[in-house]
Amino acid sequence: MTAMPPNKMLKELKLNHIAVGYQGTPVVQDANFRIVEGEIGCLLGPSGCGKSTLLRAIAGFEPLMAGDISLDNEVISSSETTVSPEKRSIGMVFQDIALFPHLSIGENIAFGLKHWSKQEANARIDYLLELVGLAGYKDRYPDSLSGGQQQRVALARAIAPKPKLLLMDEPFSGLDAKLREELVPDIRAILLHEKVSAILVTHDQAEAFAMADRVAIMEAGKILQVGTPYEIYHEPVSRFVAMFIGQGDFLPAVVCGANCVHSDLGEIHGDMDHGFQSGEKVDLLVRPDDILHDDDSEFKGLIVSKWFRGSYFLYRVKLPSGKVTYCFASSHHNHSIGQEIGLTVNLDHLVMFPIEAKA
Numbered sequence: 001m002t003a004m005p006p007n008k009m010l011k012e013l014k015l016n017h018i019a020v021g022y023q024g025t026p027v028v029q030d031a032n033f034r035i036v037e038g039e040i041g042c043l044l045g046p047s048g049c050g051k052s053t054l055l056r057a058i059a060g061f062e063p064l065m066a067g068d069i070s071l072d073n074e075v076i077s078s079s080e081t082t083v084s085p086e087k088r089s090i091g092m093v094f095q096d097i098a099l100f101p102h103l104s105i106g107e108n109i110a111f112g113l114k115h116w117s118k119q120e121a122n123a124r125i126d127y128l129l130e131l132v133g134l135a136g137y138k139d140r141y142p143d144s145l146s147g148g149q150q151q152r153v154a155l156a157r158a159i160a161p162k163p164k165l166l167l168m169d170e171p172f173s174g175l176d177a178k179l180r181e182e183l184v185p186d187i188r189a190i191l192l193h194e195k196v197s198a199i200l201v202t203h204d205q206a207e208a209f210a211m212a213d214r215v216a217i218m219e220a221g222k223i224l225q226v227g228t229p230y231e232i233y234h235e236p237v238s239r240f241v242a243m244f245i246g247q248g249d250f251l252p253a254v255v256c257g258a259n260c261v262h263s264d265l266g267e268i269h270g271d272m273d274h275g276f277q278s279g280e281k282v283d284l285l286v287r288p289d290d291i292l293h294d295d296d297s298e299f300k301g302l303i304v305s306k307w308f309r310g311s312y313f314l315y316r317v318k319l320p321s322g323k324v325t326y327c328f329a330s331s332h333h334n335h336s337i338g339q340e341i342g343l344t345v346n347l348d349h350l351v352m353f354p355i356e357a358k359a
């Protein structure tokens, strides 16, 4: 396979305090985000929070009400100017794959290569088909391909003209869970190989974490936090982010030192200063993997519900205080609802929030 790296790699895409909306009403406000060379970003949030609107603004389909977007230091959108989508060197992949049904796979990929010589375009098509694992499919038609194969072709078509940036709006949501799980790391590997920077829109946390280097969590038109998947999961800046990402519970707790907190789980010592004052009342975030089943532990919980997840059990356990949390157990520890089991607390990174004032 002849490697053909993109000529025009993105250096930086920067969203600077942008507002976007419809009919004069902003639906995204004060959004800041950036991705750099070879990076895959993600806009993650619940339905209706404004992810697609933001993506459409980056693509140039929606004008800005405030702020600006720059691509390699050139402003491509502001409240005064919107460089047209076709002049942005940005490719797009959508949920509804939208391959041209009357064109062969090769012709679909050739669609954005009209200005290329026939020889160069053919070489590019062969190269991309091999890259996406569909060598030999050039003369087939879209309806003879599976959903996953069609999405690979859509990716090949979008990156064929070597865009600086690829925008993907829920590209996997039409595919079944197993296929999605297989396809996501493949697509990430292809983008990294081709050094194409990309932004993915999704409401699926697992997809975001598997795909992206940098994730922006959105709620109601605002970006609440930007970070690596690890930071977002382990260092959420708000209750919303903590609860939107993964499972967990808040336990009432009292601070007992710079890295210490006392809760229904006993006294826990974290691995760094949490910034709260001794004596302060807080809510402590407890994730399923923070509490492990341990036959030898004196600390007990009563199983109130359970899920078999193949390689492990996830239990909901009632603590002696009456609070309920999650607990992990390996898959051969199959206990019944109503049974008491030993628990070990495995929590060294303390995530806490001030107690919310009751209305």
Ligand SMILES: Nc1ncnc2c1ncn2[C@@H]1O[C@H](COP(=O)(O)OP(=O)(O)OP(=O)(O)O)[C@@H](O)[C@H]1O
Pocket (backbone or CB within 6 Å): 022, 027, 045, 046, 047, 048, 049, 050, 051, 052, 053, 054, 203
């Ligand atoms: N063309 C439009 N005209 C008016 N309002 C719109 C338009 N498109 C979207 N909206 C509104 O803007 C808000 C954000 O929509 P958007 O599609 O950006 O959200 P999203 O996070 O991508 O949602 P989903 O995950 O459901 O696709 C919603 O309240 C939506 O109703």
